[in-house]
Amino acid sequence: MALSDTTEIHQFPCLNDNFGVLIHDRESGTTIAIDVPEATTYEKALSEKGWNLTHILITHHHWDHVQGLGDLKQATGATVYGPARSRQKIAELDRTVEDGDHIKCGPYEIKAIATPGHTLDQISWYVPEIGMAHTGDTLFSLGCGRVFEGDKEMMWSSLEKLIHQLPDDTSIYCGHEYTEANAKFALTIEPGNADLQARAEEVGRIRASGGATLPTTMSVEKATNPFLRAGEASVADALGMSGKSAAEIFAEIRTRKDNA
Ligand SMILES: [Zn+2]
Structure with a gap:
């Protein structure tokens, strides 16, 4: 087996x-x-x-x-x-x-x-x-x-x-159940991301009933997690950072989250 x-x-x-x-x-x-x-x-x-x-x-x-x-x-x-x-x-x-x-x-x-x-x-x-x-x-x-x-x-x-x-x-x-707060922040970066909107709704439902939002999968995170998506052209556009490196875009997203 x-x-x-x-x-x-x-x-x-x-x-x-x-x-x-x-x-x-x-x-x-x-x-x-x-x-x-x-x-x-x-x-x-x-x-x-x-x-x-x-x-x-x-x-x-x-x-x-x-x-x-x-x-x-x-x-x-x-x-x-x-x-x-x-x-x-x-x-x-x-x-x-x-x-x-x-x-x-x-x-x-x-x-x-x-x-x-x-x-x-x-x-x-x-x-x-x-x-x-x-x-x-x-x-x-x-x-x-x-x-x-x-x-x-x-x-x-x-x-x-x-x-x-x-x-x-x-x-x-992962180490923490931070997904609901993360979803709110993620929507400030990519408000038009339909996969993210759906995941945020799902997360809201799960948390309202006291459930855990983990485990997740790499495919879900690649489609919805702004930090993993720093290399995507759509994220660079949303931040007005077209042409910048993924590392620079990641740094900007991390700074915004730290100050959120
Ligand atoms: Zn730690």
Whole structure:
């Protein structure tokens, strides 16, 4: 049986607007957590599912992604993988990865894609066999992370990397439920984008009923996310920036969002 047939992905809210994500393979019992905003919520999710945690993957060093790591590691004995750049910052790391490394977690072969900008250590985790990726605080639905440690050019290069490396049908999970606010901002950049209008309506409906707007897909984001669309002529036109580079247009959109 294909790995995609035996895999279940469980996403649940943590803290105010973070996500917890568990990937579970029924055949091998492998269970992978991505980021640990809080240990108690993860422990509850694991016990409800009856899953034993075997691996933890970390996207970056921010407190709202690693706060529960020590307790969860201690409670489960899971092996922790994370960015080599944060070896000094995250004491619980057992193995570290650099851009392009592949790690084996049970039956899953997982690729580390370095996507710096929000932080310098940021890793996006890609699991090709099940067509999913977790982009941490780099790519959000209809948005992208604030640029804290890198610069805007670096962030744009990271988003371009995701555009090139992740197929359109990849399911995208990320660190935060920011989609509703992102949709409002995205419409200020491309008010005439029909795909964006439809997605904004869908997001409004989902949030009104208390649901999650993630996962999304690369194809949805390519059609609607203004940050991923910085290279599109229509976006350059909408901003009155025709002839400028995608990196310059991305920087303008990021600046507008920071000041929104
Ligand atoms: Zn962060």
